[in-house]
Each structure stands twice: as C-alpha cells, then as structure tokens.
Amino acid sequence: MNAPEMLSRLRTPQADGLVLQLKTLTPLYTGGIGQLGDQVHPSNLLGGIRHMSCLVARTLGDGGFERAVWGNAGTGKEKAEAKQVALRWETSGLEAVKLPEIVKLPKATGGDSRWYFNSAFEGELGLLISRRGISDAHWQLLTLALAIQIRHGSFGAKDQFGLGVLALTEGARPFAVPLNASSDLPKVVPATPGELNLLRHSFGRLRFRVAPGQRPILSRSIALNLALATRATLRNALRAKPDASDTEQARLTALRHQMLGKLNQFGSAVNVSAAYATEDGVELRLAVALKPDTAAERGEVMKAFAAAAGHIDTMIDRIGYRVDGKIDWEFGGAHLSTRAAWLNKLAGV
Amino acid sequence: MNFELLAEERVAIESGGIAAAQWSWQAHAAHLRRGVVKPEDLTGRRNDFMISHAMELQGVERQEAQADPKKARGNAKALPCATREIDRAGLRVTPVDISVLPPFSAAVTLRFRLLTPLLTRDDDPFYLFDNPVRKDHVYGVPFLAAASLKGLAADAFQRGFPHELPWTALGKDDQVRTMRYRQDTAAARRLFGIASDDPAQLASEAGRLHFSPLWFSHVQYLVMNPTRTDGSGIGTQPIQFEAVAPMTEKGKPVQAEINFFYFNPAGAKDSDEATARADLACFVGALAAWWPALGLGAKRLAGYGAIAPLAATCRATGYPDMPQALEFSEVESWRQLAERIAKDKA
Numbered sequence: 001m002n003a004p005e006m007l008s009r010l011r012t013p014q015a016d017g018l019v020l021q022l023k024t025l026t027p028l029y030t031g032g033i034g035q036l037g038d039q040v041h042p043s044n045l046l047g048g049i050r051h052m053s054c055l056v057a058r059t060l061g062d063g064g065f066e067r068a069v070w071g072n073a074g075t076g077k078e079k080a081e082a083k084q085v086a087l088r089w090e091t092s093g094l095e096a097v098k099l100p101e102i103v104k105l106p107k108a109t110g111g112d113s114r115w116y117f118n119s120a121f122e123g124e125l126g127l128l129i130s131r132r133g134i135s136d137a138h139w140q141l142l143t144l145a146l147a148i149q150i151r152h153g154s155f156g157a158k159d160q161f162g163l164g165v166l167a168l169t170e171g172a173r174p175f176a177v178p179l180n181a182s183s184d185l186p187k188v189v190p191a192t193p194g195e196l197n198l199l200r201h202s203f204g205r206l207r208f209r210v211a212p213g214q215r216p217i218l219s220r221s222i223a224l225n226l227a228l229a230t231r232a233t234l235r236n237a238l239r240a241k242p243d244a245s246d247t248e249q250a251r252l253t254a255l256r257h258q259m260l261g262k263l264n265q266f267g268s269a270v271n272v273s274a275a276y277a278t279e280d281g282v283e284l285r286l287a288v289a290l291k292p293d294t295a296a297e298r299g300e301v302m303k304a305f306a307a308a309a310g311h312i313d314t315m316i317d318r319i320g321y322r323v324d325g326k327i328d329w330e331f332g333g334a335h336l337s338t339r340a341a342w343l344n345k346l347a348g349v
Numbered sequence: 350m351n352f353e354l355l356a357e358e359r360v361a362i363e364s365g366g367i368a369a370a371q372w373s374w375q376a377h378a379a380h381l382r383r384g385v386v387k388p389e390d391l392t393g394r395r396n397d398f399m400i401s402h403a404m405e406l407q408g409v410e411r412q413e414a415q416a417d418p419k420k421a422r423g424n425a426k427a428l429p430c431a432t433r434e435i436d437r438a439g440l441r442v443t444p445v446d447i448s449v450l451p452p453f454s455a456a457v458t459l460r461f462r463l464l465t466p467l468l469t470r471d472d473d474p475f476y477l478f479d480n481p482v483r484k485d486h487v488y489g490v491p492f493l494a495a496a497s498l499k500g501l502a503a504d505a506f507q508r509g510f511p512h513e514l515p516w517t518a519l520g521k522d523d524q525v526r527t528m529r530y531r532q533d534t535a536a537a538r539r540l541f542g543i544a545s546d547d548p549a550q551l552a553s554e555a556g557r558l559h560f561s562p563l564w565f566s567h568v569q570y571l572v573m574n575p576t577r578t579d580g581s582g583i584g585t586q587p588i589q590f591e592a593v594a595p596m597t598e599k600g601k602p603v604q605a606e607i608n609f610f611y612f613n614p615a616g617a618k619d620s621d622e623a624t625a626r627a628d629l630a631c632f633v634g635a636l637a638a639w640w641p642a643l644g645l646g647a648k649r650l651a652g653y654g655a656i657a658p659l660a661a662t663c664r665a666t667g668y669p670d671m672p673q674a675l676e677f678s679e680v681e682s683w684r685q686l687a688e689r690i691a692k693d694k695a
Binding site: 001002003004006007009010011012013014017031032033034035036038039040041042043045046047079082083085086087088089091118128130132133192193194195196261264265266267268269289291 | 399403404405406407421422423424425464465466508509510511515516517522523536570571572573574576577578579580581582583584589623626627630631634635638639641642643644648649650651652653655687688690691692693
C-alpha cells in the first residue's frame with residue numbers, strides 16, 4: 001500500500017464522534033480564580049455532562065456507565081483509568097457580557113434577598129465529542145443524556161440562579177438515537193444521597209406574557225428578575241405557616257434548605273433558568289433534584305412547587321410581566337414502567 | 350529556586366542586594382512556601398500570592414483583598430516567564446542538521462495557537478501550590494516534556510490508525526493495549542519503538558521519532574472546586590492549579606511549536622523511501638486530525654490544552670521531490686503537509 005492509500009485510511013475524530021453547534025439562551029458562566037468568569041473552564045462544563053449522563057444511566061439500570069465512560073482518578077488501590085470520550089469546546093463564537101451586579105427581591109421575612117453576578121458569555125459555541133473504547137450502548141446513552149440536558153437542563157455554574165441554558169442552533173437535526181422503548185430494562189440503580197437517578201427529578205417550564213400596557217422588553221436584568229422571583233416563590237412555598245408548631249417549622253426549614261440550599265451546608269437542588277425568548281413567547285425552565293429520602297416529602301415538595309406559580313405575579317408586576325398559566329412539569333417518578341419512552345421524549349427523539 | 354534564598358528572610362535578602370522590584374512571581378511563590386509546616390498554613394499564603402500576582406483586581410484594593418480574600422475579584426492574569434533568558438542561553442531551540450541524517454529522514458515543525466489553559470505536572474515538593482506546571486529548573490520556563498509529547502503522539506496515531514480489534518479488547522489496561530498495538534502495527538512499531546520488560550520474550554526497539562520539549566511563555570492560575578459526593582451539592586476544598594496560559598499579559602494569543610525528527614535507519618529493514626514517506630505522512634496526518642480535537646497535556650480530554658494549527662514545515666533529506674523545505678500555513682497546514690509528504694511529487 002502506498003502513502004496516499006495509507007493516509008486515506010486515517011480515521012478522524014469527526015467520523016464517529018459528535019459535532020454540535022450550540023447557542024446560549026441565557027449567559028454561560030464557569031467561574032474562575034477572580035470570580036469574574038473571564039474564561040470558559042472546560043472542566044465545569046464536563047462535570048455537568050458527566051452528572052446528567054450518570055443520572056440517565058442509573059435510570060436505565062446501568063451502574064457501570066460512569067466508570068466505563070468517564071474513568072476514575074485512581075484512589076487508594078484503584079488504578080486510574082482514562083476517560084473514553086474527549087470533549088473539545090470551540091468558544092471563539094462567545095463574547096463576554098456584563099450582568100447586572102446585584103439583583104434584589106423583597107424577602108418573605110422582610111428585607112431583601114440579593115443575588116450577585118458579574119460577567120458571563122453569550123453567543124455560539126461548538127462541541128466535538130470524540131470516542132474511543134466506549135461501547136455503542138454507552139455512546140447512545142451519552143448522546144441521549146446530552147440531548148436531555150440541552151432541552152431541559154443547563155450548563156456551567158450559577159445555573160441555579162438563571163445562567164447556562166444552551167440550545168442547538170437553528171436547523172440542527174436531532175442527534176440522539178432513541179432507546180428501544182419495548183425492550184426489557186434492568187432495575188433502576190437505587191438512589192443514594194450522592195447518586196440519584198432521573199426518576200428522582202422533575203423538569204418544568206413556565207411561560208410569561210407581557211403585562212397589559214407594558215412594552216415587551218427582555219433585558220438581561222429582567223430575564224434574571226423573572227428567574228429569581230420564581231425561585232424565591234419556590235423557596236417561600238416551603239415555609240411553614242405562622243401558626244405551625246416548632247417541630248413543623250423546623251422540619252420545613254430543613255426541607256427548604258435541602259431543596260433550595262443553605263450556605264456551606266447544602267447546594268441548591270433546584271435550578272431556575274433566566275427567562276429567554278422562544279417562538280411562542282418568553283419562558284424559563286426548571287430542573288429539580290428531589291433529594292428527600294421519603295416519597296411523602298418528595299410529594300410534598302412537588303405539590304408545593306406546583307402551586308407556587310400563582311404567587312409569582314406579586315413579585316414581578318413591577319417589571320412588566322405576568323405568569324402565563326401553570327408550571328408545566330415532567331415528573332420522573334411517574335415513568336418507572338415507561339423509562340425508555342420517557343427518556344426518548346425528554347431527548348426529543 | 351535557590352535553596353539559600355529560601356532559607357533567608359525577605360528583608361535579609363533585599364538588604365543583601367536583591368531588591369523587591371527584582372523578585373519574580375516565581376521567586377515570591379517559592380519564598381512564600383518557606384516555613385510552612387502544616388497544610389492549613391498554606392491557605393493564607395496561597396491567597397496572598399493569588400491576590401498579589403494571579404489576578405487583575407477590580408473594585409478592591411490589594412490590602413483590602415489580602416485582609417479579606419473573599420473580596421478579591423478580577424480577571425485571571427497571565428504571568429510572563431523568562432523566555433528571553435532561556436533563548437539567550439540557547440536552551441530552547443535545538444535545530445536538527447538534516448544534512449547529517451541518513452536519507453529519507455526529516456525534521457518537522459508544527460506551529461499552533463494555544464486556545465485553553467494547558468496543564469502539566471511538576472514534581473516540586475517545595476512549591477506553594479500542589480499542582481505546579483512543569484518548568485525548566487534554571488529559568489522557570491514552562492514546558493511539556495519530550496517524553497510526554499511522544500506519548501501524546503503515539504495516542505493520536507493509535508486513534509488515527511486503530512487496531513482491527515476495539516481498543517479495550519487489546520488488553521487489561523492501556524500499557525498492555527499499547528504494547529499489543531505496537532506489536533501488531535508495523536508503522537507504530539517503527540515510529541515509536543517497543544519498550545519490553547521481558548527481553549527474553551520480546552526485544553526492546555528504539556523508535557524512529559525523536560521529540561524536543563515543547564516550550565511555552567506564560568503561566569496562569571485556575572481553581573477547581575469538585576462537588577462533594579455526599580449529595581449535599583456543595584463543593585469540597587477549592588484546588589488551585591498552575592497552568593500554561595493561552596494569552597499573554599497583553600491579551601495576545603500564545604503560540605508555540607512542536608519539533609521532532611524522523612530518523613531513518615538507512616540499510617535496516619523497512620528503511621526504503623516508500624516506507625519512510627508513508628510513516629511520516631501517516632504520523633503527521635494523525636497529529637493533524639487528533640491533536641486539535643484532543644489537545645495536549647493533562648486533563649486534555651476534558652478540554653484543557655486545546656490547540657489550533659497555524660503552520661507546518663518539513664525539511665527532509667534524500668527525497669527527490671523535497672529539495673527545499675515544505676511550508677504551509679493556516680489552520681489546515683498540518684493536514685496539507687501530511688498530504689504533500691504522501692504525494693511523492695511536487
């Protein structure tokens with residue numbers, strides 16, 4: 001075989017990898033040493049994709065996915081193993097944007113809640129995922145999880161406070177391959193506090209309409225205000241009534257902290273995106289990890305969150321928007337017997 | 350770093366003739382490590398260093414930030430290294446005299462732009478940070494070792510010209526798989542050689558490729574905060590990483606060049622022109638396809654050390670169609686060089 005023939009046999013990363021062109025619907029932030037988010041940090045983006053893909057794998061009963069695909073750093077007697085996929089982010093289409101430094105909303109208990117932002121990125125970004133040593137089944141699962149994350153989740157940091165919603169650019173075709181909805185699946189990997197599955201998650205969408213007599217302006221500040229008002233309403237939904245017993249007050253405080261976060265104790269289990277424009281109007285998305293161990297408390301959280309939309313208007317009337325209907329929830333727990341079909345639906349395939 | 354320097358108080362050093370203005374950021378990092386006996390003592394000193402050197406503070410004075418590090422905000426700063434000094438010493442560029450090599454040997458330079466911070470790992474137990482970038486011991490200039498480059502190059506070749514069996518079917522771990530791949534793939538064996546632990550079973554062979562270290566010019570700092578695995582959703586302890594910076598302190602993109610040569614062992618088996626040409630073309634083609642996708646250095650599969658090709662040059666000996674150096678530029682240059690080497694005519 002001569003040199004041109006040999007060279008023509010070169011396999012490229014694009015040949016059996018995945019190339020995506022994405023755009024930001026809400027600004028993308030990945031932190032940094034000076035808290036300004038002046039660079040895009042790939043490890044932050046990878047962490048989110050890894051997390052979502054493992055949630056999907058556990059939902060499908062695949063407990064070996066994480067190690068087989070994402071490797072491990074080698075701790076103790078465990079030998080380090082490399083990742084079997086590589087992520088390459090093309091960020092030249094992003095530009096730095098300045099966010100409103102502080103967003104304030106009145107607190108239910110008096111005073112103001114404050115959220116701090118600085119800068120982030122907006123624009124287009126490319127993603128190339130190349131593969132080696134990963135089975136076709138795991139590759140299918142990974143791409144399905146990525147599609148779910150793009151359609152219902154978020155990327156990067158501060159995504160509990162509105163940032164990091166991405167979408168495929170216009171004209172992009174669905175890239176995930178649907179699961180066979182009629183095949184038997186292994187049992188769901190049992191959820192533990194550190195390793196949930198998607199059946200312990202809910203995804204929501206909330207639409208807004210312009211208030212009567214107002215002009216339709218969706219600045220970054222307004223988009224974040226809509227998100228944080230929604231978030232504050234969800235937090236308030238888990239507050240005890242004033243006449244509740246001390247025990248009940250304490251129980252709901254613990255539940256609220258577990259779900260919405262408490263400095264140095266709990267991270268947020270609820271992501272509320274900033275509002276963004278769609279063909280049908282203005283909406284935001286919610287992703288909720290149902291952390292409580294008992295089904296009763298998980299049900300209580302979802303019931304409280306479902307009723308919360310009715311109280312958001314009082315916090316947003318000053319910025320010219322109104323809630324348009326209820327939060328449209330996709331509750332994972334309802335799909336135990338139809339897991340594959342539900343995941344296909346979430347992925348849009 | 351000079352150990353005598355580390356042993357002295359800063360005041361004593363400065364009174365002895367080294368003015369504060371001459372302290373490089375590297376000397377300061379090494380000196381701050383002095384006297385630390387407990388890991389917790391490091392936190393304050395690391396904060397001091399980061400605030401002093403690694404960020405362009407915004408909206409806060411240095412003293413205020415040092416008193417309360419949570420107030421420190423600013424863009425990451427690129428810190429220049431002593432590239433001029435190492436160049437003057439003639440240590441950075443090691444040109445290969447192609448005329449003294451056997452026929453069908455070639456020297457290749459691949460120039461690229463660094464797009465994201467590149468991580469390497471130095472073994473320096475007396476450094477301020479746990480994850481220092483690998484640096485030259487005398488001048489402190491960051492580099493990627495030639496041996497690391499060879500490993501990355503072999504990985505690119507394995508991906509570009511895979512074995513007929515899936516990678517994971519070649520053995521129980523990457524070391525075994527690599528050995529099997531090279532035994533079964535003649536071009537890989539010629540290019541990278543065989544390192545055998547059991548000479549009775551399999552003799553070691555030298556590869557034909559020889560790499561130079563890959564030098565860089567600027568360093569920056571990163572922080573990673575892994576999430577705890579207990580389900581709380583909060584971070585563990587932030588980990589600082591020193592990294593090769595993709596931008597200079599003036600905001601210009603950092604460029605670097607990879608140098609290697611193919612030594613053709615004239616007279617040995619498979620040292621004819623066609624074999625050498627195919628080896629070199631396939632090798633450069635594999636780098637052109639895979640390195641821009643995978644990057645260089647540690648954590649490259651996560652996206653660190655991403656690169657974009659800028660130019661490619663090949664000086665060869667003995668090839669009738671390559672009396673002059675081949676030169677290509679722009680993002681497709683590496684691929685164009687591979688195709689031109691393969692073509693067998695100008």
